[in-house]
Each structure stands twice: as C-alpha cells, then as structure tokens.
Amino acid sequence: MSVRDNILFGASFDSAKYTRVVDACGLLPDFALMKFGDLTAVGSKGGNLSGGQKARIGLARACYSNADIMILDAPLAAIDAVVQKEIMTKCIETLLKTKTVILVTHNADIIGSESVNRLVELDEGSLQHTLVKPTDMLTTSTPDADGNSCMVSGSSPGVLESQSKWGQYFEDAVAEDTSDEDRAEGQIDSKVYKSFLAACGGT
Numbered sequence: 001m002s003v004r005d006n007i008l009f010g011a012s013f014d015s016a017k018y019t020r021v022v023d024a025c026g027l028l029p030d031f032a033l034m035k036f037g038d039l040t041a042v043g044s045k046g047g048n049l050s051g052g053q054k055a056r057i058g059l060a061r062a063c064y065s066n067a068d069i070m071i072l073d074a075p076l077a078a079i080d081a082v083v084q085k086e087i088m089t090k091c092i093e094t095l096l097k098t099k100t101v102i103l104v105t106h107n108a109d110i111i112g113s114e115s116v117n118r119l120v121e122l123d124e125g126s127l128q129h130t131l132v133k134p135t136d137m138l139t140t141s142t143p144d145a146d147g148n149s150c151m152v153s154g155s156s157p158g159v160l161e162s163q164s165k166w167g168q169y170f171e172d173a174v175a176e177d178t179s180d181e182d183r184a185e186g187q188i189d190s191k192v193y194k195s196f197l198a199a200c201g202g203t
Contacts (some may be wrong), residue, residue: 003031004038007060018064024091025060026083027053051078056087063091069100076107088113 004013007022022028022038030053034040046054059075076084084107092101093115105111111119121128 001042002036002039003034003042003057006042006057007038007064009061009065011064020095021060021063024087024095025056025063026079026087026090027056027060030056052083055079059087059091063095067099069102070096071102073104074106075103076105076110081109085109088115 004018007018022031027038031037040048042049046057049057055075055078059072062070062072076087079087088110092103093113097115103110110116117133119129119131119133121130
C-alpha cells in the first residue's frame with residue numbers, strides 16, 4: 001500500500017482536492033524526498049516513516065474524508081514548531097474551519113490559538129475544567145476540502161466564561177508547558193545499569 005492509498009483510504013482520487021489536503025498537512029516536502037513520491041510503498045506499521053510523517057498522513061486521511069466531525073489525537077506533537085504553525089494555519093484554521101474539530105494537545109500555542117473556542121481539561125480521564133471562549137458574531141466564507149465555499153457564522157454562546165478567566169487559563173498552560181521537566185539527581189540507580197546490561201545482551 002502506498003502513501004497515497006493510506007490517505008485516500010478507499011475514497012476516489014480527486015487530484016485538486018488531494019493536492020489541497022496534502023499541502024495543508026505539510027506533506028509536499030516529504031513527498032519530494034521519497035523515492036517514488038506519494039506512491040512510495042508503506043509497510044503495515046509504517047516502519048519507513050517518521051513519527052511526524054505518520055501523524056500528518058493520518059491527518060491528511062481525516063481531512064480527505066471530509067467528515068463533519070474530526071477527533072484528532074495530538075497530530076502536531078511530533079513535528080517542529082515551524083511546520084506545526086503552517087499546519088495550524090493551512091489545515092486546522094482554514095481547511096477544517098467549517099468542521100467540528102476536537103483536538104487533543106498539551107501545546108500552549110495551540111491552546112491559545114484564536115481558532116479555539118472551547119477548552120476541556122482532562123486529568124487521568126476525569127474532567128477538570130470546561131471553558132467557553134467569549135466570541136463576537138462572525139460571518140466568513142471559507143473553502144472546505146472539496147473546494148466548496150461555505151458561510152460560517154459564529155455567535156456568542158448563551159453562557160460565557162469571562163475573558164479574564166480564559167486568559168488566566170492560557171497563562172497557566174504556558175507556564176506549565178515551559179516549566180522544567182522533572183528530573184532525578186544524585187547517583188545513577190542500579191536498576192538503570194541492569195537495564196543497560198540486559199539490553200546489551202549481558203546479565
């Protein structure tokens with residue numbers, strides 16, 4: 001199965017639509033580096049693809065399906081900041097603007113994006129907070145994956161959390177995202193040595 005087959009996932013090939021999707025998902029530079037472009041064969045577990053490529057191919061598959069509701073599990077986690085920003089702009093905020101997108105992420109930049117209108121915080125499967133972003137009436141025209149122009153209207157929800165609370169939540173997310181990682185200090189635990197020796201074939 002080729003990269004293109006993975007993206008189409010049984011759907012008919014529409015050249016214009018396909019090009020819009022793979023461009024929005026930042027895959028064109030990857031295709032240029034592959035021996036046979038998007039016709040390059042992919043193993044059953046995608047062993048010849050990087051983590052970022054797998055995630056973006058999965059994102060492209062979802063976009064090409066043109067479903068009304070998208071549930072995306074951290075598709076931008078394994079890519080650099082420059083490509084991430086490009087995909088947020090071209091894909092999430094433009095190509096999928098007419099869709100309902102549920103995006104799982106820990107990234108503070110994404111959480112603070114203007115395109116986000118609701119935040120749901122989970123901790124080990126338990127709901128912690130739900131915030132609705134205060135918005136004004138907006139009406140814009142944007143093309144979907146099929147190239148059709150759709151009018152999008154956004155109205156203020158009946159019950160809104162205050163702007164200050166939304167801003168404070170974003171500030172907390174940034175602080176958490178940029179905090180130092182937990183690390184152990186002192187002597188190396190004997191278990192680390194044992195694990196290393198076992199991996200090298202020792203006992």
